[in-house]
Amino acid sequence: MQRPSLAAVRGFDRAVYVVAFGQLINVFGGGLVYPFATVHFHLQVGIALSVVGLGLGAKSVTTAAGTAVGGFLADVVGRKPVMVASMALSAVALAAFAFVPDIAGAVPGAVPAATGVSALGVAFVGVCVASGFVRGLYTPASHAMTADLTDAAERDRGYALLKVANNVGFGAGFVVGGVLYSVASVAVFVADGATSAVVALVILLFVPRVAGDDAESDAPGDADERGGDGSEGDAVGDDDRTLAAWWRAATRPRVLALAGVNVGFAVMYAQMQTTVPIVAKEGLGLTAAQLGTLYVVNPLTIVLLQIPLVDAVGGWRRTRGLAVSACFWAVAMLAAWGADLARVPEGTGLAVPAVLVGVALVGGHLLLRTVGEILHSPLASALMSDLGTAAERGTQLSMLEVAKRLGIGLGSFAGGLFFDYGLSGLLWPTLVAVCGLVAAALLWLERSVTPIENGAVGDATEAVAEPAVDD
16 A cells, blocks of 8 residues: 555646646535535425425436536537536526526416426426536546546546545535525525636636547547547447447446446435435534534545545455445444434423434434445446446446436435425335345345456456356
8 A cells, every 4th residue: 555645646737737626616616505405495495305305316317417418528529618618507507596486486387287396396496407417517528638638647646636626625615505504595506606607717718628629539640649549539430339339338237237236325325415414404403504514524534534445445355345335324324313313302301412412423424424435436436347348348337327316316306205204214224224235236246246357356266257148
């Protein structure tokens, strides 16, 4: 294990640091609103929690769709134009959350009558759909831009720099958002849109057009300039051949099995935004500032433990590391259940001790689920990347992201339904059971994965033949 050093973040092209800075500002904006969207639209605006969950779920799905479109446009139109356009459109779409009541006034009366959802709910879901799609365009273009600006030897460090920027921005956003929301609740949504406008301007002014932005870059001779093997150019070749290859890679049984497992993990992820804030604020009476500060546990834990914990399980089979991750998620849901039960009616004399216990349990939930997240994300990606050939890797890794978005959508909607129908006490044991199913599915999947594919290189002699159905 290498000793951590500041040298790891030195030596990049200046534009890499600009992209990372843009990432920090972009995610800072997301952190401003992340814990407060559910609180604001359910408790203040009065939208049913199931509809809020539906909107957040729809946003997750359209973000996945935007990611797919953004990746295609990044290759055809160029990285920089897609990044600038995504952030410019996001500035408008994200700020629109502050004006949902006004937008609701423009919703035709026939829509609420036909859907059974209030005009406020329809407006909220509509803004979620639009903002999710335009913001989803950004990620594949920014990742491709980072690859264009780095060579093979430094590319891993380049992506690590983006991840650090992510967590620093997210954590800072939680704290500032808590203070800002307590002063003027809708200001966090306007500020989120403003950060996207800032990123669009920074990218426009300080990031150069790179090889991937030029139409001529599809020529084989440009492969070296991109630090790749020309595969980007191949992606826009024969449509039939590309679609057939994509379908084969995306529908291999083991790929679908791991993607299904990722849906289960994502259902857990969704609770941090949908139901846990309601437990903390409505059930325990935390202020917005207190909630934002408490949520810093998540990015702070990632910054401190991401590398040491993943290094510690480096000799494990990935499926077993993921099963351990599922166990951490299960215990985290038990902690959230305890916090939900900690509500004590005012005037009993036990309210303050119960709230303190509840806050400690919410903090424990955030810590435990973050450890689960630290193990889950890199191990799932590494396992998926080894389940097929290098030519299939991009498609198969994209299946993880699609599964994650679907799972977050499902988890948001389901969590909202449990709370709306007064069944929150049943949500948490249900989620614990889902964690158990995920762990069992991973151990079943291990039987069809060779030790080398599973990261246990030293156990190559125990290799299990790949099932014929995947060939």
